[in-house]
Amino acid sequence: xxxxxxxxxxxxxxxxxxxxxxxxxxxxxxxxxxxxxxxxxxxxxxxxxxxxxxxxxxxxxxxxxxxxxxxxxxxxxxxxxxxxxxxxxxxxxxxxxxxxxxxxxxxxxxxxxxxxxxxxxxxxxxxxxxxxxxxxxxxxxxxxxxxxxxxxxxxxxxxxxxxxxxxxxxxxxxxxxxxxxxxxxxxxxxxxxxxxxxxxxxxxxxxxxxxxxxxxxxxxxxxxxxxxxxxxxxxxxxxxxxxxxxxxxxxxxxxxxxxxxxxxxxxxxxxxxxxxxxxxxxxxxxxxxxxxxxxxxxxxxxxxxxxxxxxxxxxxxxxxxxxxxxxxxxxxxxxxxxxxxxxxxxxxxxxxxxxxxxxxxxxxxxxxxxxxxxxxxxxxxxxxxxxxxxxxxxxxxxxxxxxxxxxxxxxxxxxxxxxxxxxxxxxxxxxxxxxxxxxxxxxxxxxxxxxxxxxxxxxxxxxxxxxxxxxxxxxxxxxxxxxxxxxxxxxxxxxxxxxxxxxxxxxxxxxxxxxxxxxxxxxxxxxxxxxxxxxxxxxxxxxxxxxxxxxxxxxxxxxxxxxxxxxxxxxxxxxxxxxxxxxxxxxxxxxxxxxxxxxxxxxxxxxxxxxxxxxxxxxxxxxxxx
Numbered sequence: 001x002x003x004x005x006x007x008x009x010x011x012x013x014x015x016x017x018x019x020x021x022x023x024x025x026x027x028x029x030x031x032x033x034x035x036x037x038x039x040x041x042x043x044x045x046x047x048x049x050x051x052x053x054x055x056x057x058x059x060x061x062x063x064x065x066x067x068x069x070x071x072x073x074x075x076x077x078x079x080x081x082x083x084x085x086x087x088x089x090x091x092x093x094x095x096x097x098x099x100x101x102x103x104x105x106x107x108x109x110x111x112x113x114x115x116x117x118x119x120x121x122x123x124x125x126x127x128x129x130x131x132x133x134x135x136x137x138x139x140x141x142x143x144x145x146x147x148x149x150x151x152x153x154x155x156x157x158x159x160x161x162x163x164x165x166x167x168x169x170x171x172x173x174x175x176x177x178x179x180x181x182x183x184x185x186x187x188x189x190x191x192x193x194x195x196x197x198x199x200x201x202x203x204x205x206x207x208x209x210x211x212x213x214x215x216x217x218x219x220x221x222x223x224x225x226x227x228x229x230x231x232x233x234x235x236x237x238x239x240x241x242x243x244x245x246x247x248x249x250x251x252x253x254x255x256x257x258x259x260x261x262x263x264x265x266x267x268x269x270x271x272x273x274x275x276x277x278x279x280x281x282x283x284x285x286x287x288x289x290x291x292x293x294x295x296x297x298x299x300x301x302x303x304x305x306x307x308x309x310x311x312x313x314x315x316x317x318x319x320x321x322x323x324x325x326x327x328x329x330x331x332x333x334x335x336x337x338x339x340x341x342x343x344x345x346x347x348x349x350x351x352x353x354x355x356x357x358x359x360x361x362x363x364x365x366x367x368x369x370x371x372x373x374x375x376x377x378x379x380x381x382x383x384x385x386x387x388x389x390x391x392x393x394x395x396x397x398x399x400x401x402x403x404x405x406x407x408x409x410x411x412x413x414x415x416x417x418x419x420x421x422x423x424x425x426x427x428x429x430x431x432x433x434x435x436x437x438x439x440x441x442x443x444x445x446x447x448x449x450x451x452x453x454x455x456x457x458x459x460x461x462x463x464x465x466x467x468x469x470x471x472x473x474x475x476x477x478x479x480x481x482x483x484x485x486x487x488x489x490x491x492x493x494x495x496x497x498x499x500x501x502x503x504x505x506x507x508x509x510x511x512x513x514x515x516x517x518x519x520x521x522x523x524x525x526x527x528x529x530x531x532x533x534x535x536x537x538x539x540x541x542x543x544x545x546x547x548x549x550x551x552x553x554x555x556x557x558x559x560x561x562x563x564x565x566x567x568x569x570x571x572x573x574x575x576x577x578x579x580x581x582x583x584x585x586x587x588x589x590x591x592x593x594x595x596x597x598x599x600x601x602x603x604x605x606x607x608x609x610x611x612x613x614x615x616x617x618x619x620x621x622x623x624x625x626x
Contacts, residue, residue: 026055047138066110066153088135091125093124104138118160156170187212188210189315196318199320207281296315327348344455357404365429372420375417376419476565476566478529484523488517490550497511497545532565
């Protein structure tokens with residue numbers, strides 16, 4: 001019958017010429033586009049909307065179909081509804097609205113709607129559709145911890161008259177969900193970090209690795225490596241052992257611009273890769289004598305969903321000329337035991353120098369943090385230089401000139417002076433080695449590299465930043481899972497205890513191990529409520545134990561809301577087991593999850609079935625009250 005009607009319609013509708021007009025891109029998209037929330041623990045539900053944007057007036061929209069797929073180990077479909085005033089709304093002409101597909105499964109939804117009598121919709125003024133609107137609201141339930149793409153695929157059909165209906169060009173925009181804590185940052189670095197070899201003369205070749213440490217779930221990496229093309233030319237760039245050789249590799253070697261671009265991606269069903277390894281092996285040809293930075297930039301790491309992964313980079317350096325170095329040693333002092341009134345020492349060290357006669361430098365520092373109290377001049381190659389020392393703890397500098405009676409040559413590090421500093425206050429400062437001069441035996445200035453030092457009397461501080469108990473309403477004897485997020489607010493990796501309490505009673509203490517600076521971690525503990533009283537609201541409190549030298553304790557405690565423990569059989573939660581609970585139990589009797597009469601509170605034994613044993617418990621507690 002429907003076919004006959006459509007044929008008649010086709011015979012009686014004039015063909016309207018198609019007009020091409022400039023218009024914005026039509027999109028079907030998920031709103032919100034991204035949900036990243038560690039608080040979305042299992043059993044949490046949330047809604048997303050599927051929307052259409054810039055649907056064209058010409059030719060207009062007469063039907064829409066979409067599917068959304070997700071990872072069923074992370075999310076599960078619950079429901080899909082068409083909200084009031086949705087984009088495909090037939091303006092009260094519900095009999096003309098044709099539901100082709102309205103399916104909600106564990107791992108996908110399928111939506112397809114059109115109209116039985118298109119011409120009728122045109123006559124009534126609600127067809128064709130155009131503009132913006134919501135197609136459907138979808139409820140999803142969190143079933144695991146992880147991340148996944150909400151993979152949207154849609155079709156938009158134009159008017160069926162004249163046949164065939166055109167397909168409306170458009171863009172599908174996926175969504176993204178993540179409830180797992182962020183991975184600690186990986187490190188991409190040049191290995192070895194420094195090549196200083198005078199034997200690498202022009203026409204010689206050498207190799208370096210671009211390596212990674214601490215990778216988590218890497219599916220794609222990309223980097224550029226810059227170099228000085230007057231000193232080096234790249235001859236090859238090959239995939240390292242971190243990715244399998246089946247990975248898709250792209251590269252560009254530009255010896256004019258002085259850079260290498262390199263990218264590699266895994267392909268499904270290959271799993272993401274974690275750990276340490278070599279990303280790429282680069283071969284260089286030496287063009288001339290000189291020095292070149294090996295600089296990593298435009299680096300990128302992504303997981304299988306395309307989500308960027310945090311990381312740091314460390315550059316390298318090449319030199320085939322003998323270049324002296326003057327530097328602070330150790331280069332970095334970060335020590336929580338160096339409190340005000342304590343002292344520490346650094347050396348100013350020389351390396352790779354020939355015929356050095358005079359060394360001069362000015363070391364500056366922050367006088368709010370440290371002050372110098374002494375200088376020891378060292379013997380080098382059996383001679384102690386004469387020293388001129390001038391400094392000010394008001395201005396924050398220490399100027400030293402060392403003059404040797406005979407030139408010195410050393411290819412190994414040699415400490416020239418040791419400087420003793422006093423810690424005045426907590427804080428940090430650069431030990432800035434400036435105004436340096438190296439003079440050789442012919443009174444010529446010697447080229448050299450300078451490396452500063454760094455001091456920090458570190459902050460040690462841990463904090464509890466979030467507590468989430470679930471469920472927070474339950475019968476006595478059930479288990480409460482408590483998600484606890486802690487953060488290391490300090491400057492060094494910390495190991496510490498975290499304790500959870502209900503009111504003032506200890507639930508459990510867990511050790512957090514090796515939490516990096518400025519990182520979060522979420523831990524979960526279980527609370528068995530068998531031994532506590534019903535009819536109570538229990539306050540959940542979590543405390544991070546004080547660590548050595550921690551002074552800020554204001555964020556070591558976190559108090560969440562209440563966990564309510566019900567009377568057995570108090571199905572409606574009003575504090576009384578009475579006839580209304582019995583009626584609720586009777587209504588739910590025989591039901592199970594997904595059953596239309598399912599009531600989880602009637603499943604007192606939590607075995608996914610409301611049966612006679614649940615009713616016996618209710619009867620045994622009938623009349624009980626809080």
